[in-house]
Amino acid sequence: MKGLKxxxxxxxxxxxxxxxxxxxxxxxxxxxxxEMITEVYGAAHGxxxxxxxxxxxxxxxxxxxxxxxxxxxxxxxxxxxxxLKDASVDDTDYKRLLEVFKKYNVRxxxxxxxxxxxxxxxxxxxxxxxxxxEMNVIGVPKTIDNDLFGTDHCPGFASAAKYIATSIxxxxxxxxxxxxxxxxxxxxxxxxxxxxxxxxxLANAKGLGADLIYLPEVAFDVNKFVADVKDVxxxxxxxxxAVVSEGIKNADGVLVCEALGEAGARDSFGHxxxxxxxxxxxxxxxxxxxxxxxxxxxxxxxxxxxxxxxATDVEETFEAGKQAVRAAVNGETDKMVCYARAEGEEYKCxxxxxxxxLAANTEKTVPMEWIINNGTGISxxxxxxxxxxxxxxxxxxxxxxxPRFAKLKKVLATKK
Amino acid sequence: MKGLKxxxxxxxxxxxxxxxxxxxxxxxxxxxxxEMITEVYGAAHGxxxxxxxxxxxxxxxxxxxxxxxxxxxxxxxxxxxxxLKDASVDDTDYKRLLEVFKKYNVRxxxxxxxxxxxxxxxxxxxxxxxxxxEMNVIGVPKTIDNDLFGTDHCPGFASAAKYIATSIxxxxxxxxxxxxxxxxxxxxxxxxxxxxxxxxxLANAKGLGADLIYLPEVAFDVNKFVADVKDVxxxxxxxxxAVVSEGIKNADGVLVCEALGEAGARDSFGHxxxxxxxxxxxxxxxxxxxxxxxxxxxxxxxxxxxxxxxATDVEETFEAGKQAVRAAVNGETDKMVCYARAEGEEYKCxxxxxxxxLAANTEKTVPMEWIINNGTGISxxxxxxxxxxxxxxxxxxxxxxxPRFAKLKKVLATKK
Numbered sequence: 001m002k003g004l005k006x007x008x009x010x011x012x013x014x015x016x017x018x019x020x021x022x023x024x025x026x027x028x029x030x031x032x033x034x035e036m037i038t039e040v041y042g043a044a045h046g047x048x049x050x051x052x053x054x055x056x057x058x059x060x061x062x063x064x065x066x067x068x069x070x071x072x073x074x075x076x077x078x079x080x081x082x083x084l085k086d087a088s089v090d091d092t093d094y095k096r097l098l099e100v101f102k103k104y105n106v107r108x109x110x111x112x113x114x115x116x117x118x119x120x121x122x123x124x125x126x127x128x129x130x131x132x133x134e135m136n137v138i139g140v141p142k143t144i145d146n147d148l149f150g151t152d153h154c155p156g157f158a159s160a161a162k163y164i165a166t167s168i169x170x171x172x173x174x175x176x177x178x179x180x181x182x183x184x185x186x187x188x189x190x191x192x193x194x195x196x197x198x199x200x201x202l203a204n205a206k207g208l209g210a211d212l213i214y215l216p217e218v219a220f221d222v223n224k225f226v227a228d229v230k231d232v233x234x235x236x237x238x239x240x241x242a243v244v245s246e247g248i249k250n251a252d253g254v255l256v257c258e259a260l261g262e263a264g265a266r267d268s269f270g271h272x273x274x275x276x277x278x279x280x281x282x283x284x285x286x287x288x289x290x291x292x293x294x295x296x297x298x299x300x301x302x303x304x305x306x307x308x309x310x311a312t313d314v315e316e317t318f319e320a321g322k323q324a325v326r327a328a329v330n331g332e333t334d335k336m337v338c339y340a341r342a343e344g345e346e347y348k349c350x351x352x353x354x355x356x357x358l359a360a361n362t363e364k365t366v367p368m369e370w371i372i373n374n375g376t377g378i379s380x381x382x383x384x385x386x387x388x389x390x391x392x393x394x395x396x397x398x399x400x401x402x403p404r405f406a407k408l409k410k411v412l413a414t415k416k
Numbered sequence: 417m418k419g420l421k422x423x424x425x426x427x428x429x430x431x432x433x434x435x436x437x438x439x440x441x442x443x444x445x446x447x448x449x450x451e452m453i454t455e456v457y458g459a460a461h462g463x464x465x466x467x468x469x470x471x472x473x474x475x476x477x478x479x480x481x482x483x484x485x486x487x488x489x490x491x492x493x494x495x496x497x498x499x500l501k502d503a504s505v506d507d508t509d510y511k512r513l514l515e516v517f518k519k520y521n522v523r524x525x526x527x528x529x530x531x532x533x534x535x536x537x538x539x540x541x542x543x544x545x546x547x548x549x550e551m552n553v554i555g556v557p558k559t560i561d562n563d564l565f566g567t568d569h570c571p572g573f574a575s576a577a578k579y580i581a582t583s584i585x586x587x588x589x590x591x592x593x594x595x596x597x598x599x600x601x602x603x604x605x606x607x608x609x610x611x612x613x614x615x616x617x618l619a620n621a622k623g624l625g626a627d628l629i630y631l632p633e634v635a636f637d638v639n640k641f642v643a644d645v646k647d648v649x650x651x652x653x654x655x656x657x658a659v660v661s662e663g664i665k666n667a668d669g670v671l672v673c674e675a676l677g678e679a680g681a682r683d684s685f686g687h688x689x690x691x692x693x694x695x696x697x698x699x700x701x702x703x704x705x706x707x708x709x710x711x712x713x714x715x716x717x718x719x720x721x722x723x724x725x726x727a728t729d730v731e732e733t734f735e736a737g738k739q740a741v742r743a744a745v746n747g748e749t750d751k752m753v754c755y756a757r758a759e760g761e762e763y764k765c766x767x768x769x770x771x772x773x774l775a776a777n778t779e780k781t782v783p784m785e786w787i788i789n790n791g792t793g794i795s796x797x798x799x800x801x802x803x804x805x806x807x808x809x810x811x812x813x814x815x816x817x818x819p820r821f822a823k824l825k826k827v828l829a830t831k832k
Contacts, residue, residue, distance in 0.1 A: 016593050018586070045595045074589035081594065165818055166723050170434070173490035173821065174720040177432050178497065179461045184716075206818055279695070296715045300600075304590040307582050307724060310817065390817040401726065401806040402581055402622055405589065 002331045003136045005036050006107025009050065011043035012075040013082075013113035013120070014142070017156030018163070018306040019317045021069040021076045021406065023112050023140045026321020028058045028066050036329045037108065041413055046080030047111075047120060051096050053415060060411040068406035070318055071396045073306035076408055084120050087127050094127045101128070103416050107135045108328045110321075114143035114154075118336055119360035125334040136328040139336035139356050140320055144303045146195035149362035150354040151338035155320055156303070158313035158389035161199035163305040164188055164298060165390065168203040168210060171296065172241060181238035181291035183229060187278035188298055190245045192216055193365045196302070197245040201378035202386060211240050216247035217365050218375040220256050225281065226288050228376055233289065246277055256280070307403055311392025316349050323351040347388035418747050419552045421452050422523025425466065427459035428491040429498075429529035429536070430558070433572030434579070434722040435733045437485040437492045437822065439528050439556045442737020444474045444482050452745045453524065457829055462496030463527075463536065467512050469831060476827040484822035486734055487812045489722035492824055500536050503543050510543040517544070519832050523551045524744045526737075530559035530570075534752055535776035541750040552744040555752035555772050556736055560719045562611035565778035566770040567754035571736055572719070574729035574805035577615035579721040580604055580714060581806065584619040584626060587712065588657060597654035597707035599645060603694035604714055606661045608632055609781045612718070613661040617794035618802060627656050632663035633781050634791040636672050641697065642704050644792055649705065662693055672696070723819055727808025732765050739767040763804030 008031040012020060024042065031040040040058040043049030056077065058066075069076055087094050100106070109128075111121040118139045125137035141148050146157035168186065175184045188197040194215025203209035211232040214220055225242075232240040248256045257277040282295035316339065324337045335353040342348035370379045397404040424447040428436060440458065447456040456474040459465030472493065474482075485492055503510045517525070525544075527537040534555045541553035557564050562573035584602065591600045604613040610631025619625035627648040630636055641658075648656040664672045673693040698711035736753045743751065751769040758764035786795045813820040 016590055048595070072589070073586050075593050078595060079593045162817060167717055167721070169819060169821070170489050170720040170722060171716050173488070174432055174716045177491050177495045179464070179494060202818065206815070208821070294716065296717075297713065299712045300587050300590045300710065301583055301712075301717070304586040305583070306586060387816055392817065393814065398809065399622070400803055401578060401808065402618065403585060405585070405624070 003036060003329050004107045004134055005038060006105045007039040007041060008037045008108040008110070008325070009041045009043060009055065009106045010110045011046045011049060011112065012077050012079050013046040013111060013117040014079060016074040016079060016303060017142055017144050018073040018159045018304050018309050019156050019314050020074070020112065020142050021072045022314050022317035023142065023155060023321035024076060025066050025069040026318040027110050027140065027325055030322040030325035032059060034325060034329055038105065039413070041104070041106070042077045045078035047082050047084065048080045049078070050100055051093060053100060055413050056408070056410045057413040060409055065406045065408060068397060068404065070314055071306050071309065071394055071403070072405040073304040076406060083116070084123055087123060091127070094124070097124060098128065098131055098133055101133065101135060108325070109135060109137045110140055110324050110328070112140040112142050114141070114145065115148060115361055115363060118148070118356055122334065122356035122360045125356060129334070136331065136333035138324045138328045138332065139359060140324045141336055141338065141359070144196060145190055145193050147193035147363045147365065148359055149364045150358050152341045153339055153389055155313065155317035157195060158386070159309035160196055160302050161202065161386055162310045162390040163302055163308040164196060164199040165202035166308055167298060168200050168243065169206060169208040172203065172208040175241060175294070176239050181233065181289070183233070183285055183289065183291050183293040184241045184296065185278040185282045185285070185293065186210070186241065186243045186296045186298065187246055188243060189302055190216060191247040192363050194245050195366055197243055198366055198378045198382050199386065200243040201382050202390065205383050210243040211236060212242040212376045213378055214242070214244045214248055214376065215366055215371055216245045216249060217368060218371055219251040220248040221251065222256070222260065222284060226285055229285050230289065233291070238291070244277055244281060248277060306394070307396060309394045310390045311394050312389055314394055319351065327353055419452060419745050420523045420550055421454060422521045423455040423457060424453045424524040424526070424741070425457045425459060425471065425522045426526045427462045427465060427528065428493050428495050429462040429527060429533040430495060432490040432495060432719060433558055433560050434489040434575045434720050434725050435572050435730050436490070436528065436558050437488045438730050438733035439558065439571060439737035440492060441482050441485040442734040443526050443556065443741055446738040446741035448475060450741060450745055454521070455829070457520070457522070458493045461494035463498050463500065464496045465494070466516050467509060469516060471829050472824070472826045473829040476825055481822045481824060484813060484820065486730055487722050487725065487810055487819070488821040489720040492822060499532070500539055503539060507543070510540070513540060514544065514547055514549055517549065517551060524741070525551060525553045526556055526740050526744070528556040528558050530557070530561065531564060531777055531779060534564070534772055538750065538772035538776045541772060545750070552747065552749035554740040554744045554748065555775060556740045557752055557754065557775070560612060561606055561609050563609035563779045563781065564775055565780045566774050568757045569755055569805055571729065571733035573611060574802070575725035576612055576718045577618065577802055578726045578806040579718050579724040580612060580615040581618035582724055583714060584616050584659065585622060585624040588619065588624040591657060591710070592655050597649065597705070599649070599701055599705065599707050599709040600657045600712065601694040601698045601701070601709065602626070602657065602659045602712045602714065603662055604659060605718055606632060607663040608779050610661050611782055613659055614782055614794045614798050615802065616659040617798050618806065621799050626659040627652060628658040628792045629794055630658070630660045630664050630792065631782055631787055632661045632665060633784065634787055635667040636664040637667065638672070638676065638700060642701055645701050646705065649707070654707070660693055660697060664693060722810070723812060725810045726806045727810050728805055730810055735767065743769055
């Protein structure tokens with residue numbers, strides 16, 4: 001059954017990526033073209049913008065700027081980490097959402113985010129269906145972590161992986177420049193899934209990678225780590241590059257950055273604020289070896305370095321946004337757009353739909369059989385999987401030798 | 417007086433840059449073409465390679481790989497931090513150098529480095545002249561710090577500045593994504609000169625920069641810093657991005673990273689190992705404000721991110737290598753190649769020669785009149801100076817979506 005004629009609401013959630021706005025561009029451009037869609041709204045700071053009736057009228061934007069969104073990192077509309085309660089416990093927010101949707105005749109809602117956001121999206125979809133308000137709700141995936149269930153890969157992952165592999169190749173050349181001992185510990189994002197850390201293996205495949213790679217999928221033992229580093233140093237002309245996930249945990253499941261480093265804050269989802277594990281491990285190996293040690297956090301750069309994005313990722317992410325709108329207009333609801341790899345030798349991405357409840361809150365981690373060398377290496381299976389995704393260079397618009405990112409007018413929709 | 421027919425020796429020294437090998441390519445390619453030059457040698461790990469008679473026969477390399485050096489970061493021959501004693505104190509190393517130069521009939525010596533390396537180069541030049549061995553010695557400048565005296569700018573600076581400005585623009589978009597308080601402290605390299613830290617102003621000129629910029633040229637007061645951050649937070653929707661040089665010092669001239677953070681090691685020149693000041697300052701403002709604070713070190717990436725190099729810098733650095741060879745063959749010695757800005761509206765780089773003793777050990781810092789806003793801002797004069805230098809994108813060769821860096825055979829020269 002086709003959707004009703006009405007307004008489109010799009011919102012971004014969670015940690016941004018360097019290509020997240022490509023989905024926004026896809027949703028907006030497809031939405032503005034559709035005869036079924038009367039208005040195109042972009043919510044300021046995710047779900048909160050809807051609750052507060054703060055959303056932008058996208059028809060007021062220039063098409064050229066909407067296209068520049070494809071290469072503009074971070075959530076252009078603003079993001080949020082806001083957890084909706086279960087409607088059975090407290091339905092205040094849901095009632096308010098329904099009120100706003102009705103007031104603005106919003107018949108299409110798209111939520112762009114990771115696991116938590118797909119859960120939020122699923123809850124909203126269920127509530128609206130139960131309340132009898134006819135609308136179609138589609139999740140648009142987004143996460144550098146690549147940990148969403150049911151999709152071959154996630155929008156944003158490949159660009160972060162490309163930046164990480166490129167940077168590790170460059171760091172590898174730099175770190176080996178002196179003929180003196182040198183240990184380099186590089187920290188990569190990833191709470192429970194080691195996909196991004198595994199991207200170091202793409203650099204290894206080019207002969208300029210890491211000697212040791214530690215994923216959160218395997219329990220981390222600091223004594224073994226020190227022994228591993230010493231072993232590499234002995235074999236490798238006193239040089240060692242180790243890449244660690246910020247999310248590595250000890251055998252008791254305690255984050256290494258909490259067990260050995262400073263205890264961090266927690267966000268509104270109860271997730272620990274990660275980071276600092278490279279510095280902690282560096283201090284330990286420095287004390288143990290006396291070598292020069294450098295701790296490098298790829299920090300925010302790995303999720304916002306749009307200048308080093310994968311063109312494949314950008315185009316797929318843009319298409320994911322368009323596919324979401326087409327699906328919703330054609331009557332699909334309570335689904336997430338996902339990627340499938342077409343059969344055959346040549347890489348080709350196909351777009352499918354997955355029930356939201358399957359995507360919500362299920363984390364897909366790196367297959368254990370891809371983790372080799374006693375938990376310090378990644379197999380070629382990963383390279384075969386990830387290499388097609390990082391292909392292609394973005395032809396980013398530049399101005400004075402620097403990126404020309406999208407400048408949105410952000411005209412608030414007229415209050416109704 | 418033209419130089420004698422003989423061998424060419426080239427060596428790289430000090431911290432690498434993302435374009436340092438462009439000078440190597442220039443020296444090698446020009447050297448291989450010259451009728452006055454019988455052999456082209458590249459020393460392994462700088463001056464130490466000459467002392468140990470470990471140098472590569474560059475004629476054995478493929479021209480295609482030598483051209484790929486233009487976009488290959490870090491010192492391809494290996495670097496060194498080795499301080500020659502004054503010949504009047506201990507001339508052992510000088511005697512050995514003379515012995516090796518005579519044995520291989522080296523009549524042209526090129527040393528590629530920063531302040532310390534120009535001093536070494538000057539000492540060698542003086543000793544060879546005094547000893548009556550006829551050879552021409554030319555320094556090829558290299559430093560991301562941009563602190564060499566007598567040159568408009570230094571090879572390597574602009575590429576680091578481009579990476580820093582680009583990354584700050586991207587971080588700016590990422591750091592502002594939530595509607596909650598956020599402080600970001602970004603640490604940039606630079607021991608005594610704030611040129612690289614000032615590059616944040618290039619991002620400011622695009623409206624996506626830093627609120628506060630602290631250079632090592634101005635004494636740093638941590639209480640004022642906390643007050644500055646609070647002031648920006650109050651005016652700026654609870655967001656603040658501060659960029660600090662790793663070399664900031666307090667009023668007593670003590671490095672802030674030593675005064676407040678962990679004491680670091682010292683290298684063979686007696687320079688303190690820097691780094692960590694962003695983390696230290698982050699902890700302080702976190703305690704003072706209770707806000708979420710992120711410390712970001714641009715670390716090695718700022719000096720090795722060849723994928724984001726300035727095409728202007730690459731071409732000038734390549735040309736600097738060629739000019740060095742031409743000057744030496746034409747009889748120049750004891751000079752450093754330097755850049756001058758041609759008169760006129762349009763930017764154009766001219767290549768000149770400067771006596772080595774003027775370049776050696778003199779640090780050029782950022783003019784105090786360019787540092788504004790009570791030591792927290794940079795004037796437009798800097799942007800006018802630096803903007804032409806970061807123009808142009810490198811068309812880096814890629815393989816499988818990743819950089820294809822030069823692969824040298826590194827065939828050791830036959831021992832004589």
